Amino acid sequence: xxxxxxxxxxxxxxxxxxxxxxxxxxxxxxxxxxxxxxxxxxxxxxxxxxxxxxxxxxxxxxxxxxxxxxxxxxxxxxxxxxxxxxxxxxxxxxxxxxxxxxxxxxxxxxxxxxxxxxxxxxxxxxxxxxxxxxxxxxxxxxxxxxxxxxxxxxxxxxxxxxxxxxxxxxxxxxxxxxxxxxxxxxxxxxxx
Amino acid sequence: xxxxxxxxxxxxxxxxxxxxxxxxxxxxxxxxxxxxxxxxxxxxxxxxxxxxxxxxxxxxxxxxxxxxxxxxxxxxxxxxxxxxxxxxxxxxxxxxxxxxxxxxxxxxxxxxxxxxxxxxxxxxxxxxxxxxxxxxxxxxxxxxxxxxxxxxxxxxxxxxxxxxxxxxxxxxxxxxxxxxxxxxxxxxxxxx
Amino acid sequence: xxxxxxxxxxxxxxxxxxxxxxxxxxxxxxxxxxxxxxxxxxxxxxxxxxxxxxxxxxxxxxxxxxxxxxxxxxxxxxxxxxxxxxxxxxxxxxxxxxxxxxxxxxxxxxxxxxxxxxxxxxxxxxxxxxxxxxxxxxxxxxxxxxxxxxxxxxxxxxxxxxxxxxxxxxxxxxxxxxxxxxxxxxxxxxxx
Amino acid sequence: xxxxxxxxxxxxxxxxxxxxxxxxxxxxxxxxxxxxxxxxxxxxxxxxxxxxxxxxxxxxxxxxxxxxxxxxxxxxxxxxxxxxxxxxxxxxxxxxxxxxxxxxxxxxxxxxxxxxxxxxxxxxxxxxxxxxxxxxxxxxxxxxxxxxxxxxxxxxxxxxxxxxxxxxxxxxxxxxxxxxxxxxxxxxxxxx
Numbered sequence: 096x097x098x099x100x101x102x103x104x105x106x107x108x109x110x111x112x113x114x115x116x117x118x119x120x121x122x123x124x125x126x127x128x129x130x131x132x133x134x135x136x137x138x139x140x141x142x143x144x145x146x147x148x149x150x151x152x153x154x155x156x157x158x159x160x161x162x163x164x165x166x167x168x169x170x171x172x173x174x175x176x177x178x179x180x181x182x183x184x185x186x187x188x189x190x191x192x193x194x195x196x197x198x199x200x201x202x203x204x205x206x207x208x209x210x211x212x213x214x215x216x217x218x219x220x221x222x223x224x225x226x227x228x229x230x231x232x233x234x235x236x237x238x239x240x241x242x243x244x245x246x247x248x249x250x251x252x253x254x255x256x257x258x259x260x261x262x263x264x265x266x267x268x269x270x271x272x273x274x275x276x277x278x279x280x281x282x283x284x285x286x287x
Numbered sequence: 288x289x290x291x292x293x294x295x296x297x298x299x300x301x302x303x304x305x306x307x308x309x310x311x312x313x314x315x316x317x318x319x320x321x322x323x324x325x326x327x328x329x330x331x332x333x334x335x336x337x338x339x340x341x342x343x344x345x346x347x348x349x350x351x352x353x354x355x356x357x358x359x360x361x362x363x364x365x366x367x368x369x370x371x372x373x374x375x376x377x378x379x380x381x382x383x384x385x386x387x388x389x390x391x392x393x394x395x396x397x398x399x400x401x402x403x404x405x406x407x408x409x410x411x412x413x414x415x416x417x418x419x420x421x422x423x424x425x426x427x428x429x430x431x432x433x434x435x436x437x438x439x440x441x442x443x444x445x446x447x448x449x450x451x452x453x454x455x456x457x458x459x460x461x462x463x464x465x466x467x468x469x470x471x472x473x474x475x476x477x478x479x
Numbered sequence: 480x481x482x483x484x485x486x487x488x489x490x491x492x493x494x495x496x497x498x499x500x501x502x503x504x505x506x507x508x509x510x511x512x513x514x515x516x517x518x519x520x521x522x523x524x525x526x527x528x529x530x531x532x533x534x535x536x537x538x539x540x541x542x543x544x545x546x547x548x549x550x551x552x553x554x555x556x557x558x559x560x561x562x563x564x565x566x567x568x569x570x571x572x573x574x575x576x577x578x579x580x581x582x583x584x585x586x587x588x589x590x591x592x593x594x595x596x597x598x599x600x601x602x603x604x605x606x607x608x609x610x611x612x613x614x615x616x617x618x619x620x621x622x623x624x625x626x627x628x629x630x631x632x633x634x635x636x637x638x639x640x641x642x643x644x645x646x647x648x649x650x651x652x653x654x655x656x657x658x659x660x661x662x663x664x665x666x667x668x669x670x671x
Numbered sequence: 672x673x674x675x676x677x678x679x680x681x682x683x684x685x686x687x688x689x690x691x692x693x694x695x696x697x698x699x700x701x702x703x704x705x706x707x708x709x710x711x712x713x714x715x716x717x718x719x720x721x722x723x724x725x726x727x728x729x730x731x732x733x734x735x736x737x738x739x740x741x742x743x744x745x746x747x748x749x750x751x752x753x754x755x756x757x758x759x760x761x762x763x764x765x766x767x768x769x770x771x772x773x774x775x776x777x778x779x780x781x782x783x784x785x786x787x788x789x790x791x792x793x794x795x796x797x798x799x800x801x802x803x804x805x806x807x808x809x810x811x812x813x814x815x816x817x818x819x820x821x822x823x824x825x826x827x828x829x830x831x832x833x834x835x836x837x838x839x840x841x842x843x844x845x846x847x848x849x850x851x852x853x854x855x856x857x858x859x860x861x862x863x
Contacts, residue, residue: 299494
């Protein structure tokens with residue numbers, strides 16, 4: 096089965112998720128810059144989620160590079176990932192509109208955690224389908240980032256009751272971790 | 288006529304339908320987890336409809352694999368299917384916001400029924416276009432699932448006045464039926 | 480210049496336009512079928528506009544088949560067409576929510592008229608780019624439908640003050656005219 | 672790394688941004704043409720932003736033509752551009768709903784400025800990746816438009832406190848500048 100349509104569909108869903116979040120930044124009634132002040136947390140949440148979705152799209156893009164055939168279970172693991180990512184606009188909106196208060200911060204972390212788990216499952220399915228010496232397995236290597244991220248999300252969720260700003264910082268740290276260029280897959284694919 | 292654009296357009300519409308449903312899950316005003324309680328039925332409806340649309344995308348994906356040329360009637364049969372699928376977000380929203388009460392449950396079933404009929408028509412058009420020994424006909428075989436599903440939807444619609452939970456269970460049963468891997472088309476295509 | 484991206488972008492915009500219209504069908508507050516009664520005109524408008532956008536997508540699909548290279552003016556003629564089509568959801572919504580009253584009917588007709596003109600311009604640009612014996616020119620032939628449609632729209636706009644139902648009927652007539660299979664381009668392309 | 676998915680994703684996001692702006696043109700309650708009067712500035716803002724996004728899509732399309740391999744930094748420079756473009760619907764809405772008053776005009780200009788800077792960064796990344804005699808560098812040449820536009824935006828932002836109409840005119844001038852056919856890239860690519 097061809098992977099082209101899986102990529103096209105994932106691209107479509109990710110493109111819509113990323114753009115739908117903008118709808119949360121609602122046009123204010125006043126016409127002064129000061130009327131935009133209330134939107135600052137909504138805007139900052141948007142920036143963070145935009146970066147997260149960019150990272151997911153990027154990693155998804157790379158991972159699919161190693162894939163040749165898409166089986167039924169990979170299709171569903173992919174849809175499962177898209178499901179959790181589709182909840183990011185909601186979590187982002189709740190977080191932004193409540194000015195990063197405790198429980199919305201925890202829910203945001205939970206959504207990121209679930210998406211990370213779904214990504215992990217998808218990755219494992221693909222590795223399994225490629226056999227022992229599969230391309231993706233080599234490319235991922237020890238997958239330190241992939242293992243640390245869920246722990247940091249969990250920590251962030253727990254800390255949100257102590258200090259929402261601390262948990263927010265943790266979510267930013269994970270994003271920065273992934274933004275640091277990680278060319279493992281690129282290198283392995285180039286070698287082939 | 289090339290099938291690429293038909294697939295791309297269908298992917299686009301399905302991706303948007305799936306993502307538009309998330310907009311029904313409106314950010315609540317409070318900042319406590321308890322403020323999310325009212326959203327539970329909306330969320331559950333979303334999960335069910337997401338799975339249904341995933342199944343449709345999956346099956347559509349498989350079915351189009353057997354197609355080489357797309358004629359005018361297949362194009363319109365496809366648009367007809369997309370029309371009914373495009374009503375799923377509305378039916379989902381009505382069902383979720385009314386906490387799975389009788390009449391919204393019936394409408395949801397009706398929408399699923401109409402989509403199933405449209406899928407059936409599209410399938411028949413493709414089979415017809417492929418002639419007697421067509422690939423899709425072989426792949427579909429007896430099409431037990433395809434024939435049972437509409438009956439279960441009908442039953443669900445009827446039962447919604449007796450017990451909305453019963454009809455809800457029936458809709459879940461149909462989804463599970465289709466989720467069980469069905470590799471008929473994959474096998475037949477692989478054999479070629 | 481490659482036509483692939485022009486098709487992909489047009490597909491994307493058309494897919495979103497068609498799906499955004501569903502958002503006009505707002506989930507009602509009550510949970511009875513009778514609460515849906517107010518949505519009937521909105522639903523009927525949606526059906527008509529869905530068919531129109533389906534026709535445009537279909538014809539666009541066919542027309543682009545004859546194109547090999549896309550120049551700057553074709554790109555802009557295409558964007559111009561998408562602009563008018565993007566206003567259909569608004570015109571549809573206004574028409575549906577006002578129960579097909581006179582002035583919304585006229586605006587709907589005007590939007591269809593402008594889209595038809597934009598399509599005509601795009602078609603001419605493509606014909607011009609293909610030279611005297613171009614494929615599209617042959618395929619279009621006398622283009623009776625293309626010339627009658629604007630007249631019927633104009634008539635519909637004028638009649639909307641007399642009887643909105645009459646102008647509505649005219650818009651339906653044009654849609655039916657285009658729905659009748661028109662395989663000119665298919666034939667000419669197949670001959671090549 | 673293949674550029675196909677980058678183009679597809681960018682097309683998707685641009686298509687959604689362009690179409691989401693239509694949602695700002697909200698269906699009015701009355702059924703008279705006079706009820707549409709309040710929408711005129713919203714409509715005019717939509718036209719201007721539609722043209723701007725069309726120009727971006729067009730230029731993006733051309734620029735990507737010269738690209739063969741997409742590296743990680745180009746991917747992120749592209750996402751960065753999409754981020755600023757995704758804010759255009761918000762800036763457009765604020766400008767339209769406040770009838771082109773001073774501060775919304777400044778914000779609109781600022782959004783255009785940031786998008787222009789992001790485009791410039793993306794362009795530079797691509798030029799760098801192509802080496803000294805790269806295709807894009809030749810095609811761009813002196814890039815007069817690319818250098819004048821930010822200055823005109825800056826002027827427009829500054830003038831918005833003096834006369835919003837003047838800054839509006841400047842934004843229109845920049846759009847017209849880019850609409851004038853600019854076939855540099857087309858020519859250079861055709862020469863190869």
